[in-house]
Amino acid sequence: MYFYSSNYKSSIESILLIPIKYILPLKILNMNEITNVTILGSGQMGAGIGLVCAIHDYNVVFYDVKEEFVNNGIERNKKWIKRQVEKNKLSKENAELITQKMSGTISLEAAVSNSDLIIEAIIENLDIKKELWAKVANFAPEHTIFGSNTSSLSISEMAKASKRPSKFLGTHFFNPPVILKLIEFIQTTHTSEETMNIAIQFGQTLGMDTVKAKETPGFIVNRLLIPQLNEAYLLLENDIATKEDIDTAMKIGLNHPMGPLTLSDFIGLDTILYIAEYLHKHLGPKYKPANILYDLVNQGKMGRKSGEGFYIYN
Numbered sequence: 001m002y003f004y005s006s007n008y009k010s011s012i013e014s015i016l017l018i019p020i021k022y023i024l025p026l027k028i029l030n031m032n033e034i035t036n037v038t039i040l041g042s043g044q045m046g047a048g049i050g051l052v053c054a055i056h057d058y059n060v061v062f063y064d065v066k067e068e069f070v071n072n073g074i075e076r077n078k079k080w081i082k083r084q085v086e087k088n089k090l091s092k093e094n095a096e097l098i099t100q101k102m103s104g105t106i107s108l109e110a111a112v113s114n115s116d117l118i119i120e121a122i123i124e125n126l127d128i129k130k131e132l133w134a135k136v137a138n139f140a141p142e143h144t145i146f147g148s149n150t151s152s153l154s155i156s157e158m159a160k161a162s163k164r165p166s167k168f169l170g171t172h173f174f175n176p177p178v179i180l181k182l183i184e185f186i187q188t189t190h191t192s193e194e195t196m197n198i199a200i201q202f203g204q205t206l207g208m209d210t211v212k213a214k215e216t217p218g219f220i221v222n223r224l225l226i227p228q229l230n231e232a233y234l235l236l237e238n239d240i241a242t243k244e245d246i247d248t249a250m251k252i253g254l255n256h257p258m259g260p261l262t263l264s265d266f267i268g269l270d271t272i273l274y275i276a277e278y279l280h281k282h283l284g285p286k287y288k289p290a291n292i293l294y295d296l297v298n299q300g301k302m303g304r305k306s307g308e309g310f311y312i313y314n
């Protein structure tokens, strides 16, 4: 039976990032199916999604291809937790409780064999994702729900590879998940209503707002966002404006929290290119990625995570 311990509730309150009004109704929901969450891919998004789950009292196991990658994700989360303690947003005791909720492995079997919900956040490549989901299905229990955090790719194709289409849906979080409190849930023609309902209730236990979309390349947010980012690249490429002015224009003129080029560096230019190419292939020529995006990615300039993208980071 899943429940919040009183310690945990106070830990959540003490973080002050999740309004308690989001948490209290959750006890009424039928969430007793989900206790153990597995995160496949311990990169930017996987680590962040796992952190949010651990904060909300789920047991979280991270899986990645190398121990180093698993550890990097957990270490990043520990640093975030430490900063919250230093800022007096979290007690040491509660920091310890959250930390204990996170573990990692490079054994897929160990990662998924006791899992109630698996969220995949590996590289944005359909073939690699399908290959992993096919393996996951060999080890995961029958009741386990499968979610992909893909930004754009076909959920149906992954669902087919997993051989559990009724249990499979898109669970699209935003970067960083501990701050951006939205999950897009993507339903394929095979995802059961029960799977959707459990996933949405799970999202609410994380203090998230949730939206539903039918399967389509880019879903809601990236279908709107990626063409806008690409137009910013074309403005820069065609020497219409400087990168600083493009960012300032959107920040001040439209009250966006950050400009499109800063946002791109934050998301990761390789990830944007994967999504843009996918939209281009499936939705037509108006989604063609700008040359400057290819150039930067080919030079290894992926944005913040590599130290340089449109801007340089120390």
Ligand SMILES: NC(=O)c1ccc[n+]([C@@H]2O[C@H](COP(=O)([O-])OP(=O)(O)OC[C@H]3O[C@@H](n4cnc5c(N)ncnc54)[C@H](O)[C@@H]3O)[C@@H](O)[C@H]2O)c1
Pocket: 040, 041, 042, 043, 044, 045, 046, 063, 064, 065, 066, 069, 120, 121, 122, 123, 124, 125, 128, 132, 149, 150, 151, 152, 172, 173, 174, 175, 266, 267, 268, 271
């Ligand atoms: N970056 C964003 O802003 C953002 C937002 C929403 C969704 N997403 C999606 O989340 C997913 C991950 O993106 P990210 O930004 O975290 O990427 P990332 O490059 O930071 O992390 C990807 C991780 O996946 C691991 N990986 C690769 N192949 C693997 C495999 N076969 N098995 C296990 N692990 C494997 C890598 O080692 C790496 O640690 C992508 O599908 C992306 O589209 C990204």
